Amino acid sequence: MKRLLFLVLMLGLIFAANADAALRINTPEGFVGRNSPVFTLNTTGGDTYGLRDKPGYVYVLEFWSIACSACKIAEPVLEAVHNQYDSQGVRVVGVNIADTAAAIQQYVSRAGLTYAQVVDRIGNVTSLFKVYATPTIVVIDRKGIVRDVHVGLRAGWEQQLLGLVSQLAEEG
Numbered sequence: 001m002k003r004l005l006f007l008v009l010m011l012g013l014i015f016a017a018n019a020d021a022a023l024r025i026n027t028p029e030g031f032v033g034r035n036s037p038v039f040t041l042n043t044t045g046g047d048t049y050g051l052r053d054k055p056g057y058v059y060v061l062e063f064w065s066i067a068c069s070a071c072k073i074a075e076p077v078l079e080a081v082h083n084q085y086d087s088q089g090v091r092v093v094g095v096n097i098a099d100t101a102a103a104i105q106q107y108v109s110r111a112g113l114t115y116a117q118v119v120d121r122i123g124n125v126t127s128l129f130k131v132y133a134t135p136t137i138v139v140i141d142r143k144g145i146v147r148d149v150h151v152g153l154r155a156g157w158e159q160q161l162l163g164l165v166s167q168l169a170e171e172g
Contacts, residue, residue, distance in 0.1 A: 026130055028131055028149045029149045031149065032149055035144055036051065037128035038050070041119060043119075044096075046101070055144075057091050058141055058142055058168045060090065061139075062095065062137050063136040064094055064097070066098070070135055074153060079113055085169045092116065094115060098121065099119075104117050104119065135150070135152070142171065
């Protein structure tokens with residue numbers, strides 16, 4: 001009985017330490033190497049889209065808004081990733097943080113974007129990932145581990161993203 005009590009106490013301490021470590025993450029970059037937060041949001045069409053609805057997929061999340069000029073630069077790269085790797089289990093998801101579903105639908109139609117779009121105007125998922133700027137691009141592997149985060153578009157981000165997505169797609 002004492003051993004069982006000791007085991008329960010130790011597991012509780014381990015869980016508390018892990019929960020405390022997660023609370024200390026205060027930027028999106030802090031998630032690299034850790035389990036991704038799990039979420040469900042509505043698509044612009046009103047359906048629900050859950051991050052882990054289809055386990056075993058690679059996810060490329062882009063936190064963006066229509067007013068973000070740098071986001072417009074990222075869009076062709078993300079569309080190319082979607083077109084090239086969708087059949088290999090890579091899901092590109094635009095997480096819009098500011099606009100209405102109708103405005104997003106109109107914008108993506110004009111821009112020719114075909115990857116999934118979800119709406120996070122309340123900011124629940126944006127808060128989960130500690131997003132503080134747009135665009136923020138988060139890459140999550142098939143096991144649910146955040147593998148890379150790009151806040152803004154620094155030099156060489158496209159090659160880094162494409163290289164990682166290619167590698168993760170092959171691991172499938």
